Amino acid sequence: MTENKLVRILKSRLEKARNLIKKYGDLWLVISSGISDTNIDYLLGLHAHGLMGALLYEEGLHIFIGRLERSFIGHLEDILVRESEIHTFYGYDEFEREIKKILAEYSGRRILANFSASELYPHASSLSYALTKKIMHFAEIYEIELRPAGRFVYELRQTKTPEELEALRNCVKLTMNIFDSIVNEGVIKPGMTEREIAAKFYGEIYKIGEPSFDIIVASGPNTANPHHVVSERKLETNDILYIDFGVRYLTMCSDITRCLVIGSPSNKIKMTYNAVVEAQNEAISTIKVGATFSEPDIAARKTFQRHGFDPEKYFIHTLGHALGINVHDVGPTLSYKVVNKRIPGNVAYTVEPALYFEKEFGIRLEDDVIVLDSGIERLVKAPEEPIYL
Numbered sequence: 001m002t003e004n005k006l007v008r009i010l011k012s013r014l015e016k017a018r019n020l021i022k023k024y025g026d027l028w029l030v031i032s033s034g035i036s037d038t039n040i041d042y043l044l045g046l047h048a049h050g051l052m053g054a055l056l057y058e059e060g061l062h063i064f065i066g067r068l069e070r071s072f073i074g075h076l077e078d079i080l081v082r083e084s085e086i087h088t089f090y091g092y093d094e095f096e097r098e099i100k101k102i103l104a105e106y107s108g109r110r111i112l113a114n115f116s117a118s119e120l121y122p123h124a125s126s127l128s129y130a131l132t133k134k135i136m137h138f139a140e141i142y143e144i145e146l147r148p149a150g151r152f153v154y155e156l157r158q159t160k161t162p163e164e165l166e167a168l169r170n171c172v173k174l175t176m177n178i179f180d181s182i183v184n185e186g187v188i189k190p191g192m193t194e195r196e197i198a199a200k201f202y203g204e205i206y207k208i209g210e211p212s213f214d215i216i217v218a219s220g221p222n223t224a225n226p227h228h229v230v231s232e233r234k235l236e237t238n239d240i241l242y243i244d245f246g247v248r249y250l251t252m253c254s255d256i257t258r259c260l261v262i263g264s265p266s267n268k269i270k271m272t273y274n275a276v277v278e279a280q281n282e283a284i285s286t287i288k289v290g291a292t293f294s295e296p297d298i299a300a301r302k303t304f305q306r307h308g309f310d311p312e313k314y315f316i317h318t319l320g321h322a323l324g325i326n327v328h329d330v331g332p333t334l335s336y337k338v339v340n341k342r343i344p345g346n347v348a349y350t351v352e353p354a355l356y357f358e359k360e361f362g363i364r365l366e367d368d369v370i371v372l373d374s375g376i377e378r379l380v381k382a383p384e385e386p387i388y389l
């Protein structure tokens with residue numbers, strides 16, 4: 001069941017890639033060596049392990065996979081690779097030989113390869129210098145024109161296919177089920193450590209997928225840190241805490257932050273929470289196809305100003321980021337600085353306004369949205385009040 005869904009997502013990406021590639025070249029070569037390349041996950045629905053490669057061509061996809069990892073692509077065999085070839089190898093030398101053999105078949109063609117400067121296109125680059133030299137050498141032998149894949153990968157992955165968006169909707173639902181079930185269990189209470197809470201979440205997440213990123217559980221004064229590292233701190237009565245977590249399900253990532261309080265919160269906490277809720281609603285009301293990436297962030301900042309909180313001082317990050325196969329996916333951030341780019345259709349974003357008061361506390365609320373030509377879809381909505389434990 002899940003596998004079929006995954007295959008449908010992969011097929012939708014392959015089709016999109018094949019249509020788009022004509023604008024940039026003929027084939028797309030992805031090689032993952034060492035650091036796992038998300039483009040392998042994107043095409044094959046699995047984490048790259050060691051050396052792996054994929055070459056997208058008109059009719060199919062060549063897959064280069066270590067003999068020991070052969071079982072990884074079991075889900076692709078019948079459907080995806082019907083007309084394609086699987087090339088197995090053991091060790092670097094055999095890998096090189098396989099790549100060379102296949103490249104020989106594409107003499108005279110234009111191949112997009114993922115060795116653009118990583119500062120420019122971090123999502124497209126992971127090739128080692130040695131491997132880059134090698135591929136360039138083969139290209140020279142076979143008169144292949146190598147082109148940087150950066151722009152192509154950017155355009156391909158910034159917008160999502162309907163299948164990817166459907167997976168994200170389900171992903172967010174499952175994510176919230178996990179959150180609700182842990183909160184309703186009533187186990188989060190004074191004496192429990194941040195680490196113990198994180199462990200609860202990890203336990204549930206692995207039953208359906210994997211974490212999109214390292215979970216953040218921040219409590220008490222730790223909530224003043226936007227990127228807190230989970231600690232041994234024990235929850236205390238009248239604490240505030242935030243939990244920032246996400247699930248990677250069917251290769252799509254959710255990212256949610258919720259704010260909880262134990263006992264009775266101070267007035268400042270209540271006022272801050274209200275301001276953050278309002279900022280989030282105001283921001284979301286501006287998000288639509290054709291709006292600039294700055295508009296929602298500016299709306300959130302204006303709301304904070306109206307509530308008497310200087311956003312320059314207390315809202316110290318951007319409003320949101322693209323979601324997709326990576327939790328920080330391809331695309332501009334929602335920031336007041338991105339004034340000259342407009343939001344396209346079929347993108348997914350987080351909306352996460354926050355206020356942080358150094359050494360005191362902080363509140364962040366994060367929801368996920370999908371932007372379509374027909375309007376915005378808010379996949380989930382943070383509660384109007386903190387969640388009382």
Ligand SMILES: [Mn+2]
Pocket residue numbers: 255321350352366
């Ligand atoms: Mn986020």
